[in-house]
Amino acid sequence: MATATYLTGGTPTASGYLQGTYSLVALCKPCLKSIPARAVACAAWFVYDWALSLDHEVEYIWKRKWSFAKSLYIIIRVSAFLILAAEVVLDVFLENLSSSYVLREWTLASMTAAIVFETDIVLQFRVWIMFQKSRRVLFTNLALYFVNIVATVICFMLFLDGGPFEPAPSYIQGACYGFRTKALGATLAVPLCYEVYLTLFAVYKLVSDYRLNSHIRGSSLMSTLVRDSVVYFVLIVIVMVLNIIFWDATAVTPGASSVK
Numbered sequence: 001m002a003t004a005t006y007l008t009g010g011t012p013t014a015s016g017y018l019q020g021t022y023s024l025v026a027l028c029k030p031c032l033k034s035i036p037a038r039a040v041a042c043a044a045w046f047v048y049d050w051a052l053s054l055d056h057e058v059e060y061i062w063k064r065k066w067s068f069a070k071s072l073y074i075i076i077r078v079s080a081f082l083i084l085a086a087e088v089v090l091d092v093f094l095e096n097l098s099s100s101y102v103l104r105e106w107t108l109a110s111m112t113a114a115i116v117f118e119t120d121i122v123l124q125f126r127v128w129i130m131f132q133k134s135r136r137v138l139f140t141n142l143a144l145y146f147v148n149i150v151a152t153v154i155c156f157m158l159f160l161d162g163g164p165f166e167p168a169p170s171y172i173q174g175a176c177y178g179f180r181t182k183a184l185g186a187t188l189a190v191p192l193c194y195e196v197y198l199t200l201f202a203v204y205k206l207v208s209d210y211r212l213n214s215h216i217r218g219s220s221l222m223s224t225l226v227r228d229s230v231v232y233f234v235l236i237v238i239v240m241v242l243n244i245i246f247w248d249a250t251a252v253t254p255g256a257s258s259v260k
Contacts, residue, residue, distance in 0.1 A: 036088075036091040036092040039084075039087045039088045039091040039092065040088060040092065042084055042087070043084045043085070043087070043088050046080065046081070046084050050077075061073055061074070069125065072118070072121060072122065072125075073122075075118060076115065076118050076119065076122065079111065079114060079115055079118065080115055082111065083108060083111040083112060083115065086107070086108065086111070087108060090108075116191060117149060119236075120145060120148070120191070120194065120195075120198075121145070123195075123198050123233065123236075124138070124141045124142070124145065124198070126202070126229045126232075127141060127198055127201050127202065127205075127229075128141070130201075130202065130205045130226055130229065131201075131205065137201075141198070144194060144197065145194070148190055148191060148193075148194040151190045152187055152190045152191060155186060155187045155189075155190055156187045159186055159187060185243075185244050185247030185248050186244075188240060188243055188244050188247070189244070191240065192237065192240045192241065192244070195233065195236055195237050195240060196237055198233055199230070199233035199234060199236075199237055202226065202229045202230045202233050203230055205226050205229075206226050206227060206230050209226050
């Protein structure tokens with residue numbers, strides 16, 4: 001399980017940066033008014049992060065034997081790259097005609113949801129490693145993980161239909177746009193609760209590790225992993241809260257180009 005240790009102890013996963021990038025770039029909308037520009041900015045940030053950790057990735061992932069952890073790492077890297085590449089191609093190089101806009105939105109939304117659930121598996125790896133590979137922790141988190149998926153799907157189906165019709169704002173007239181009910185944003189509350197649960201686990205381990213090592217000189221590798229994990233978990237929770245806020249604040253999604 002050496003690969004799993006390197007996986008959980010390495011840099012934040014690509015999908016974590018993917019979620020954070022979209023929310024942070026969304027805060028800069030006055031500076032990046034063009035949707036294609038925001039797509040390029042997200043892709044550039046992803047490639048930059050990948051380049052920073054590429055040497056460690058080659059040494060600790062690609063040069064080692066195949067395992068579940070290695071497969072999961074590669075799946076997340078590839079899926080994050082595919083969704084960003086698709087976003088750039090669709091927004092920059094292709095015309096977002098009304099006939100294909102709905103398919104585009106559903107495709108990107110499905111890919112993003114898959115990445116979120118993939119990231120949760122990695123977060124469970126981190127918690128499992130932090131608690132000395134406890135089977136009790138592993139099976140408990142796995143059970144809650146599947147409950148999280150089922151509850152999210154149920155909420156999505158309940159909130160998918162309904163809601164009053166929203167007239168298109170004047171600033172997006174003549175472009176592709178999509179409507180969505182604000183209640184659908186409540187679907188994100190279930191994954192948020194699961195992320196908070198994992199965050200509390202990491203915080204508990206951080207406090208316990210600090211008490212244990214308070215009389216030991218220096219810091220262990222596990223202490224570094226725990227501190228990094230706590231920061232990472234907190235950032236993910238913040239990003240998910242921002243996603244819920246943004247979803248509630250924007251009932252209409254403008255497209256990237258005019259309809260001809």
